[in-house]
Amino acid sequence: MTVLILTCEQDVTADMVVAELDGTGVPVVRLDPADLPGPVALSGEYVRGGFHGHLSVGGRLVSMGGLRSVWVRRPGVPATHAAEPSDWLTQESAQALYGMLRSTDARWMNHPDAARRARHKPWQLHLAQRSGLPVPATLITTFPQAARDFAGRFPDLVVKPVSGAHPQEPPRAVPTSRVAPGTDFTAVAYGPTLLQRRVAKRADIRLTCVGDRIFAARKAVAPDADPDEVDVRFAVSDALWHAVDAPSSVAAGVRSYLREAGLAYGAFDFAEDAEGMWWFLECNQSGQFGFVQIESGQPIAAALADWLAAPLRPGSLPNGSRTWAIEGH
DSSP: OEEEEEEOSOOHHHHHHHHHHHTTTOOEEEEOGGGTTTTEEEEEEEETTEEEEEEEETTEEEEGGGEEEEEEEEOOOTTTTSSSOOHHHHHHHHHHHHHHHHTSOOEEESOHHHHHHHTOHHHHHHHHHHTTOOOOOEEEESOHHHHHHHHHHOOSEEEEOSSOSBSSSSOBOOOOEEOOTTOOOGGGGGSOEEEEEOOOEEEEEEEEEETTEEEEEEEEOOTTOOTTOOOTTTOOOOOOOEEEOOOHHHHHHHHHHHHHHTOSEEEEEEEEETTOOEEEEEEETTOOOHHHHHHHOOOHHHHHHHHHHSOEEEEEOTTSOEEEEETTO
16 A cells, blocks of 8 residues: 655655655655646546545556555645646645545545644644643733733743744744833734743753654753744754653643644644743644754654554544554554
8 A cells, every 4th residue: 555745846854754665665656736737637536435536646646545644744735836827726626636535544644634723823722731731821912901911920921923934935934032121012903913931941842743652852052042042943053952751741741632633743842941841832733853853863754654654454533533543553
């Protein structure tokens, strides 16, 4: 049975997993939905109570019934590369591709419905609290007075986007920034603003969860680091990521989080404070792991390849919806 990877052409993280899968002998098909229609073609029929579908990628014909897993890594928007792209063609192509793939028994990493819900940061914070993960005091508001009152209770704040990357092409990361003392907050009225108590951190934590396997890595913050450099993605540092063991309470919390979210993969960001507490910041359901693997030596790509290639057995979630478990895991 075949592993299907949905991602763009330039994706080093996917390359690492494909290299691992090549060593297992499991067939792999990689495609970018942006190439549908065109280099990617599809066909599916629903006849006499059954579904039969096929994908054509680079001249290779693949039966959808023969898919064991689908990894939704970093797919392009369907029909983006079409000769005459349009919003209508994008919707038609997306409905056809993802609707047919939903008609198969393949396991998803991650299912599009679960992934879409998991992107909502307010819901992430709520789910982290329910899962027992410590969450810094947070306010999302368009009320300037609410922001002022919150700043009065928590004078040291950061501000971050509610939705993540800015929707330009290519997407631009918007850094988390420290809020200056005496900020008026009048501009809060013009758009939802996320304010959060700044964690005076001694380290950043990236915890990557693949199925039930957890890979935690720690990057120390220098004692003399600029306190205004709150976003690890933009901070100047010579420190490397090192593998560490996740506290048992955190491990239990992230497993509960993923189980309730219906996710098979998640990249969690935590801030470690002076007392060693790991504070939940966010979970990226399709986050990168290559930089962590390279520096820490953790076999994350191999774990992901194992999950995608593993034999399947039917099972069920507590809510009765159908899923698939991995033999021997």
